[in-house]
Amino acid sequence: MFETLSDRLDKVFTGLRGKGRLSDADIDATAREIRIALLEADVALPVVREFIAAVKDRARGSEVSQALNPAQQIIKIVNEELVGVLGGETRRIRYAKTSPTVIMLAGLQGAGKTTLAGKLGRWLKAQGHTPLLVACDLQRPNAVNQLSIVAGQAGVDVYAPQPGNGVGDPIAVARESIEHARRTMHDVVVVDTAGRLGIDAELMAQAAGIRDAVQPDETLFVVDAMIGQDAVTTAIAFQEGVGFSGVVLTKLDGDARGGAALSVRGVTGQPIMFASTGEKLVDFDVFHPERMASRILG
Numbered sequence: 001m002f003e004t005l006s007d008r009l010d011k012v013f014t015g016l017r018g019k020g021r022l023s024d025a026d027i028d029a030t031a032r033e034i035r036i037a038l039l040e041a042d043v044a045l046p047v048v049r050e051f052i053a054a055v056k057d058r059a060r061g062s063e064v065s066q067a068l069n070p071a072q073q074i075i076k077i078v079n080e081e082l083v084g085v086l087g088g089e090t091r092r093i094r095y096a097k098t099s100p101t102v103i104m105l106a107g108l109q110g111a112g113k114t115t116l117a118g119k120l121g122r123w124l125k126a127q128g129h130t131p132l133l134v135a136c137d138l139q140r141p142n143a144v145n146q147l148s149i150v151a152g153q154a155g156v157d158v159y160a161p162q163p164g165n166g167v168g169d170p171i172a173v174a175r176e177s178i179e180h181a182r183r184t185m186h187d188v189v190v191v192d193t194a195g196r197l198g199i200d201a202e203l204m205a206q207a208a209g210i211r212d213a214v215q216p217d218e219t220l221f222v223v224d225a226m227i228g229q230d231a232v233t234t235a236i237a238f239q240e241g242v243g244f245s246g247v248v249l250t251k252l253d254g255d256a257r258g259g260a261a262l263s264v265r266g267v268t269g270q271p272i273m274f275a276s277t278g279e280k281l282v283d284f285d286v287f288h289p290e291r292m293a294s295r296i297l298g
């Protein structure tokens, strides 16, 4: 991930290194190259525009033109702007004052929701919580089974539909799971929901129904970072259809160009909270904008 972008930016900065002072023309040429690097990395156009405007604006100010080492100054500006685009501060889960905290997962099929439920379960348990994973993906025949498997691997409990317990009705299962969590002293409920291959009205209505039933403290939009520009369109559709408070990027281990990571915050205004970097439950961590920016800049 990000190799191409890192390489491109590195070349831009290398070209600047020999220079003493930077003219406006130098700054414009640099900005143009950074723009191309971002567009090639699949970053959404409005995000690129804003990014370049900010870099240019700051680079033309005294902090660069007066600097003895302009390349260093430009790198510093790009780094700070990247951190900003990635969300600035690390955004932690906001736990409810009264248990259970409800975290709902939403996203397309194959985005990695069920895997994420296991990862979150394991992570929450390591933080001292007693999570309950709830199977509300009743569309995909194997999803309930898959959730039970990841819950077993994570060593956490699972709530799945039982006969007479809302079989086939994910909204009823979701509602009952909260009652169950209260009775059984689970302090965080992670609700896995169904996703379709494409965005459709029925999927959105079902996810919105689950949302209304469980009143989540956090709704996490789970998105495969490999889908490029589609990540942005999908994010907008979920924001309108269900709403969400945070984003989880999955498959960051792939060799995609990384545009989703750099666009989704700017386009939706919601922070990236976690990142998934593989199929195993340990391949998961809190998303740190500063660390990600440093990784991109190498």
Ligand code: GDP
Pocket: 107, 108, 109, 110, 111, 112, 113, 114, 115, 116, 195, 250, 251, 252, 253, 254, 276, 277, 278, 279, 283
């Ligand atoms: P869901 O349909 O949204 O519940 O998606 P799943 O959790 O079933 O994941 C779909 C596929 O993606 C599975 O084969 C997972 O093993 C895989 N997967 C999930 N997260 C990651 C990740 O971060 N990296 C990689 N490489 N694969 C992942």
